[in-house]
Amino acid sequence: MARQLTEELKHESVWNPNIGSGRFRNPVLFKDYSDPDIVRKGKDFFMAASSFSSFPGIPILHSTDLVNWTLISHVFDKLPFKDYELPAHGKGAWAPSIRYYRGEFWVYFATPDEGIFMSKTKDPFRGWEPLVHVKETKGWIDPCPFWDDDGRAYLIHAYANSRIGIKSKLNLCRMKKDGTALEDDGEIVFDGTLNHPTIEGPKLYKKDGYYYIFAPAGGVKNGWQTVLRSRQIYGPYEDKIVLHQGNTVINGPHQGGWVELDSGESWFIHFQDRGAFGRIVHLQPVSWEDGWPLMGKDINKDGIGEPVLEWQKPKTNSEDLKEPFDQASDDFSSENLALQWQWEANPKQEWYSLDARPGRLRLYSRRSVHRFKLSRIPNLLMQKFSGPSFTATIKLSLCALSETIRAGLAVMGKEYASLCFSKGENGLYKLGVYTGRIEDDLEDIKTEEHPVSKETVYLRVTVSEEAECRFSYSIDQHHFTQVGDPFQAVPGLWTGAKVGMYCVNAGTDGPDGSYCDIDWFIAEPERRGHK
Incomplete structure (x- = not known):
């Protein structure tokens, strides 16, 4: 369950979609919840989103109004493959679908190199069953299950051109009624090569005697929403574009899911690619005319x-x-790690403790296989950017047994930077700014260094609306000094940039029993200027 912060750490949320008088503004989630899908059960709405190579995986969110969402669980803790013992940027869990069928919630997702997986639960608040490997394959992505009125089960999916050399096609398979395996290799039900290139992320529905496939096409940054319909599940399908950027500032608009209310209203939730801020979530009203949905508003x-x-x-x-x-700030007062935190590889309990010093997070140093290169280190603890501009601050104390122990605050993407705290000579400490790139094998580069007299520091990064990041530090929590030049945050592989903490041994030998304690992490609206 989500928990409340202590009174002294409470603050205004970075982003608020509520604007009063019963109205909302988009995005409803200014966080990187890529490829959202949605399902309703009674008065409750549940959303699933991609997690790629962050763990635990496939976040599940809950809402009662479609506008305000709370992260409540993850579908799995680890993936059972060796590749995920170290960071596997761009791989992992892609584009889930979530459905409610016969008293249970079902989530299907694909990993592009291992196949299609499923998990289910009677209560998304209480956890999910172990993963079922529905189909071992490569390049099948974006799976969505469908149980027809006659009880027959199907699964529709798209293809990853990078893995299988096929794209712009949607394939429909027969599935066992219990959802655990496919019964055939399927049949192509739509080829979007000419008019809907890169069509993907299909969601299959049935309404008023029609089978509908909602699917984005045209690419993440500049594409549109396509809807297909047919009286027969295998087609042929008519096609229609129902949502595009038009004259608005909302590019894409990309993959999502549709839901109907008891009131008769229809709504569509989808993402918009905002670069370093990730794939943020929008909510659109849906009207129906002549058996076709119209999403948003036909302005022109x-x-x-x-x-x-x-x-x-x-x-x-x-x-x-x-x-x-607020699910960004954390005072580490819970028995379990808060749900917004994710590791960069399959997590291990030995990486951290919430019991060693209650009310604080202890991160244990682990020797780096690649010396000091953060993008290759599995025990980075990260979370999504919190909004269009924000400040993240941590209180950190270091217990280092050697000068090779480094702990700090990092902003990760294809290019990344960190404010690194380490032990210096003669009992002193030092702060350095390091930068690196995911796509090379070079050790992270130190660009600036400051001496520090205390073992406890306050580290801060301020992120502007243009995703420009400025690091600073303080020894008294009141007066902050900027360190290094501004750094331009960039997206990761299929993800937005992330912010978080680490503790690592950058040496090839020496003690490995060092650690750092984090008293709290606070994300709040951007603080401008440094004293």
């Missing part, structure tokens, strides 16, 4: 919807919330 009257920036909240009979629950 061309018959295609455009994304809305503001709208009246869905009629869910939920309380009109004024402020979302």
Whole structure:
């Protein structure tokens, strides 16, 4: 369950989608929840999103109004493959779907190199069953299950051209009724090569006698939403573009899911690629005309919807919330690591403790296989960027047995930077700014260094609306000094940039029993200027 921060650490949320008078603004989630899908059970809505190579994987969020969302669980802790014992950037769990069928919630997802997986639960708040390997294959992605009125089960999916040399096609397979395996290799039901290139992320629905496939096409940054419909599940399918950027500032708009309310309203949730800030989540009203959905609002009257920036909240009979629950800041007062934190590889309990010094997070140093290169280190503890501009601050104390122990605050992406705290000579400490790149094998480069007299410091990164990052530090929590030049955050492989902490032994030998303690992590609206 989500928990409340202690009073002294409470603060304004970085992003608030509630604008009063029963209205909301987009995005409803200014965080990197890529490839969202959604399902409703009664008054509750549940969302699943991609996690790629971050662990635990496949985040599940809950809402009662479609606007304010709370992260409640993850589908799995680890993936059972050796490749994920170290960072596997760009791999991992892609594009899940979530459905409710016969009293259970079902999540399907693919890893592009290992195949299609499934897990289910009766209660998403309480955890998920062990993964079932539905199909061992390479290059099958974006799976979505469908149980028809006659009880027959199907699974539709797309292809990853990078793995299998096929793209722009959607394939439909028969599936066992219990959802654990496929019964055939499927049949191509739509080829979008000419008119809907790179069509992917299919979601299969049935409404008023039609089978509908909702699927984005045209690419993540500049694509559109396509809807296909047919009276027969294997087609042939008619196609129609129902949502595009038009004259708005919302590029994409990309992959998502559709839901109907008891009130008769329809809504579509999708992502927008915002570079370093990730694939943020928007909510669009949906109207139906002549058996076709129109998403957003047809502003220029061309018959295609455009994304809305503001709208009246869905009629869910939920309380009109004024402020979302903060799931970025953490005082580490819980028995378990908060859900917003993810590791860069299959996690190990030996990496951290919440019991060694209650009320603080202890990160243990681990020897780096690649000396000091953060992108190759599995025990980085990261979370998503919190909004369009924010400040992240940690209080860190270092217990280092040698000068090779380094702990600090990092911003990760294809290019990354960290503010690194380590032991110096004569009982002193030092702070350095290091930069690196995921795609090379070079050790991270130190660009600046400052001496520090104390073993406890406050480290801060301020992220602007342009994703420019400025590191600073303090020894008293009040006066911060900027360190190094501004750093431009960039996306990771299929993800936004991330911020978090680490403790690592950058030496080839020497003691490995060092650690750092983190008293708290606070993400709040951007603090401008440094004293």
